[in-house]
Amino acid sequence: MKTLARKRRHPAALVVLLLLGLLVTGGAYAVTNSLTEAKSAEQDQALIDEGRQLFLEGCSSCHGNQGTGTETGPSLIGVGAANVHFQMATGRMPLAGPAVQAPSKTPEYDEQQIAAIASYIASLAPGPAIPSAADLNTSEADAAEGGELFRANCAQCHQASFQGGALNDGRHAPNLTPVSDQLIFEAMLSGPQNMPVFSDSSLPVEDKQAIIAYINELREAPAPGGWALGSFGPVTEGLFFWTVGIAAAIACAVWIGAKVR
Amino acid sequence: MSKAEELGGGLATFVDERTGSNAWMRKNLNKVFPDHWSFMLGEVALYSFIVVLITGVYLSLFFRPDMTEVIYQGPYVPLKGVQMSDAFNSALEISFEVRGGLLMRQIHHWSALLFIGAVVVHMFRVFFTGAFRKPREMNWTIGVTLALMTIFAGFSGYSLPDDLVSGTGLRIAEGIMLSIPVVGTWASFLLFGGEFPGTDFISRLYGIHILLLPGIILALVTVHLILVWHQKHTQFAGPGRTNKNVVGYPLMPVYMAKAGGFFFLIFGVIVLISALVQINPIWTFGPYVPDQVGAGTQPDWYAGWMDGALRLFPPTEFRLFGYTWVMNIFIPALIIPGLVSISAYIYPWLEAKVKKDDREHHILDRPRDAPTRTGLGVMAITFYVVLAIAAGNDLIAIGFDLSINELIWWLRIATIVLPPIAFLVTRRICLSLQRRDREKLTHGRETGRILRLPHGEFIEVHAPLNADERAKIEAKVDVEALPEPAENDESGVRNPDFKKERRWSKLSGWFWRNNIEKPTDHEIEHGDEHIAEQVELEKPLREIEDKVVIGHDGSTLHHPGQPETNKEQYEQWVKDHPHPKSDPS
Numbered sequence: 131m132k133t134l135a136r137k138r139r140h141p142a143a144l145v146v147l148l149l150l151g152l153l154v155t156g157g158a159y160a161v162t163n164s165l166t167e168a169k170s171a172e173q174d175q176a177l178i179d180e181g182r183q184l185f186l187e188g189c190s191s192c193h194g195n196q197g198t199g200t201e202t203g204p205s206l207i208g209v210g211a212a213n214v215h216f217q218m219a220t221g222r223m224p225l226a227g228p229a230v231q232a233p234s235k236t237p238e239y240d241e242q243q244i245a246a247i248a249s250y251i252a253s254l255a256p257g258p259a260i261p262s263a264a265d266l267n268t269s270e271a272d273a274a275e276g277g278e279l280f281r282a283n284c285a286q287c288h289q290a291s292f293q294g295g296a297l298n299d300g301r302h303a304p305n306l307t308p309v310s311d312q313l314i315f316e317a318m319l320s321g322p323q324n325m326p327v328f329s330d331s332s333l334p335v336e337d338k339q340a341i342i343a344y345i346n347e348l349r350e351a352p353a354p355g356g357w358a359l360g361s362f363g364p365v366t367e368g369l370f371f372w373t374v375g376i377a378a379a380i381a382c383a384v385w386i387g388a389k390v391r
Numbered sequence: 392m393s394k395a396e397e398l399g400g401g402l403a404t405f406v407d408e409r410t411g412s413n414a415w416m417r418k419n420l421n422k423v424f425p426d427h428w429s430f431m432l433g434e435v436a437l438y439s440f441i442v443v444l445i446t447g448v449y450l451s452l453f454f455r456p457d458m459t460e461v462i463y464q465g466p467y468v469p470l471k472g473v474q475m476s477d478a479f480n481s482a483l484e485i486s487f488e489v490r491g492g493l494l495m496r497q498i499h500h501w502s503a504l505l506f507i508g509a510v511v512v513h514m515f516r517v518f519f520t521g522a523f524r525k526p527r528e529m530n531w532t533i534g535v536t537l538a539l540m541t542i543f544a545g546f547s548g549y550s551l552p553d554d555l556v557s558g559t560g561l562r563i564a565e566g567i568m569l570s571i572p573v574v575g576t577w578a579s580f581l582l583f584g585g586e587f588p589g590t591d592f593i594s595r596l597y598g599i600h601i602l603l604l605p606g607i608i609l610a611l612v613t614v615h616l617i618l619v620w621h622q623k624h625t626q627f628a629g630p631g632r633t634n635k636n637v638v639g640y641p642l643m644p645v646y647m648a649k650a651g652g653f654f655f656l657i658f659g660v661i662v663l664i665s666a667l668v669q670i671n672p673i674w675t676f677g678p679y680v681p682d683q684v685g686a687g688t689q690p691d692w693y694a695g696w697m698d699g700a701l702r703l704f705p706p707t708e709f710r711l712f713g714y715t716w717v718m719n720i721f722i723p724a725l726i727i728p729g730l731v732s733i734s735a736y737i738y739p740w741l742e743a744k745v746k747k748d749d750r751e752h753h754i755l756d757r758p759r760d761a762p763t764r765t766g767l768g769v770m771a772i773t774f775y776v777v778l779a780i781a782a783g784n785d786l787i788a789i790g791f792d793l794s795i796n797e798l799i800w801w802l803r804i805a806t807i808v809l810p811p812i813a814f815l816v817t818r819r820i821c822l823s824l825q826r827r828d829r830e831k832l833t834h835g836r837e838t839g840r841i842l843r844l845p846h847g848e849f850i851e852v853h854a855p856l857n858a859d860e861r862a863k864i865e866a867k868v869d870v871e872a873l874p875e876p877a878e879n880d881e882s883g884v885r886n887p888d889f890k891k892e893r894r895w896s897k898l899s900g901w902f903w904r905n906n907i908e909k910p911t912d913h914e915i916e917h918g919d920e921h922i923a924e925q926v927e928l929e930k931p932l933r934e935i936e937d938k939v940v941i942g943h944d945g946s947t948l949h950h951p952g953q954p955e956t957n958k959e960q961y962e963q964w965v966k967d968h969p970h971p972k973s974d975p976s
């Protein structure tokens with residue numbers, strides 16, 4: 131028994147155990163996952179077919195007939211339904227023409243069609259799913275913690291009061307004020323373009339909910355100090371100062387200094 | 392005498408018998424201060440400084456310059472439970488819990504901006520009018536020091552709340568310090584008490600912000616105003632104004648009443664803006680954490696031009712003595728502002744030298760009468776504005792959907808190209824204005840009235856200038872450029888300073904290039920005669936007639952409500968325009 135005890139303390143034992151654990155949980159996950167996936171695929175076969183049709187008409191010219199990508203569009207294998215919904219519901223896709231960054235515009239497809247294409251893309255390979263109502267329930271979320279997460283993960287691109295920020299070569303992180311909760315969630319899941327992907331393993335669902343709660347808290351609260359000048363910080367404050375502040379002071383000077391005739 | 396008057400008189404006598412103050416008061420209260428709106432800009436600075444001081448005292452009752460980490464437990468929900476320094480915590484307390492605290496913070500910040508802005512505008516008023524010339528060079532030097540101190544005061548205050556934006560600003564300040572060759576690291580360690588950000592810095596900065604800098608500013612403002620008092624204020628040229636007198640209102644009561652009213656106007660403007668417009672919402676920035684930085688982080692406008700220089704300066708580094716010397720922070724953040732400050736300090740002496748001018752000047756220049764100086768001033772402003780725009784390059788890039796990389800290149804080009812263009816254009820405009828002034832002096836003012844002479848010739852009638860205008864134009868001081876030095880004197884001895892003198896003479900020649908000389912007395916006389924002739928020619932038209940029912944100004948329509956005849960109209964006109972020398976046109 132002594133040898134076994136010694137072997138148990140061997141450094142490699144830990145690694146072996148870890149691998150074993152991973153294998154078991156990973157395998158179990160894969161099995162259950164494929165089971166649910168298969169079930170939903172069955173249920174939604176009609177939806178997928180409709181999506182495939184729409185995809186061939188509207189997207190395949192750039193993304194290829196199998197969604198594997200062409201020179202003018204990246205592969206969509208494994209991007210997930212959330213990504214497709216985000217890209218289409220913000221009007222970024224279908225892309226109208228070459229651009230440094232797909233512009234968002236009024237969506238060309240309705241929610242039903244988007245759901246169809248999303249499930250078609252999801253049927254090609256698994257990826258992040260469209261967030262459920264439970265995912266988007268932020269009533270329990272801690273907005274203050276969300277603020278910390280936002281400043282640590284998002285503010286460097288989107289600015290502290292999320293008015294957006296410039297990236298290189300004409301790309302920019304957009305203003306998040308008008309974006310819906312679901313789209314914020316999906317943006318984090320899919321990491322459009324220059325934005326990093328915040329997968330559920332790096333930023334758990336509760337953290338995503340906290341971030342959304344923080345964004346909502348800030349954009350709904352009135353500015354306590356008065357007119358916020360667009361929340362752009364010192365630049366608009368300085369602009370306001372030189373156009374209104376100094377001008378008012380000089381107007382007073384001219385008025386007081388005017389000769390009495 | 393009323394009771395109050397008796398009391399006041401008694402008090403005055405008491406003080407006078409012990410200090411001799413009455414004679415001093417009489418002399419000083421009878422001092423005269425000339426009237427022009429641009430002379431009130433210094434006062435705007437003074438009054439906003441007073442507002443800064445008052446509100447600053449209030450804030451200091453509640454602010455804690457302490458970098459101890461605490462957990463926020465205040466009423467602002469989106470920060471509840473967040474770890475932050477006590478400095479930030481107390482700044483939030485002032486904003487959300489202290490009665491009137493947020494308004495005070497906003498008044499303090501807006502009035503600080505107005506203070507620095509007014510100082511800058513005041514400085515340019517002094518520059519463009521040549522008020523810095525002898526004997527006021529010393530006061531100009533004090534002024535430049537004041538301008539620098541106000542910028543430091545602003546920046547130190549902006550950094551106190553320890554929020555994410557100002558903390559990033561401090562991080563940049565640390566980087567700038569580190570960029571100083573050889574001593575940078577030590578300097579930074581000394582200031583921050585070790586590695587950035589450390590735990591000492593906010594309390595050190597606090598001492599600097601509420602004691603050291605206001606103390607220096609207060610002392611310098613006092614000396615500044617004593618000098619203005621003692622040297623008397625300058626004035627613009629006008630009839631009866633000479634280099635030896637001051638025309639204006641006596642300090643008491645007119646000027647004092649105006650100044651008092653003006654203080655409350657400025658105070659009112661500041662409070663109005665502060666009550667309506669939010670500034671520096673630190674709660675949306677969050678506490679400073681060294682590994683975080685937000686997009687769109689900018690300094691207040693007065694530091695913007697230095698931030699812009701940092702953003703534009705291309706990467707430059709070289710190796711020397713086995714070390715790498717990084718210049719892309721050192722040059723834009725220290726060398727360029729240093730050069731700008733030094734130029735401001737020495738400008739009065741530089742100008743006096745190229746003009747060989749050691750006279751006293753109490754009559755101000757009109758900007759057009761000093762084209763090179765005015766050009767240089769506009770050049771400086773252009774340089775400043777381009778750099779300030781560069782500090783907002785990220786916002787401009789998003790706002791106008793531009794590539795920030797291209798924008799940086801355009802701004803780099805603009806920084807180098809636009810200031811000289813601004814200089815040349817301004818100088819041209821000044822010279823053209825001078826040319827027109829010269830024309831006016833020799834030919835009179837154009838009236839727009841065309842006269843047809845009996846032999847068919849058409850002429851435009853010119854009218855004599857009024858006294859005000861004439862005095863202004865005639866006030867221009869012509870100075871010769873420094874002469875080209877001779878290499879050898881008459882006896883053939885070589886001038887040892889030849890090269891130096893030639894350089895100065897070249898600079899002087901450049902300063903006076905294309906100078907438009909004032910017309911000679913003879914030319915002016917000749918012009919006056921000419922104008923008199925024209926007035927004579929027009930005389931028959933001016934004869935006032937009882938019968939004629941047309942406008943006396945030549946219009947053919949009679950407007951309802953106007954006096955009927957030409958004569959009545961003229962009399963009405965004279966009544967409305969009581970200036971004796973004016974002519975009806």
Ligand code: HEM
Pocket residue numbers: 429430431432433434436437440510511513514517522523527530531532533534535536537538541608612615619623624625626
């Ligand atoms: C703390 C900031 C300052 C305050 C409170 C202040 C205040 C004043 C006041 C009240 C006057 C008399 C009224 C006027 O001409 O506007 C004055 C005059 C003057 N100031 Fe300042 N000033 C400040 C900064 C500066 C700066 C930055 C400069 C230039 C670099 C400057 C240069 C002068 C000069 C040369 C005069 C005499 C002007 C004349 O007689 O025409 N001052 N200042």
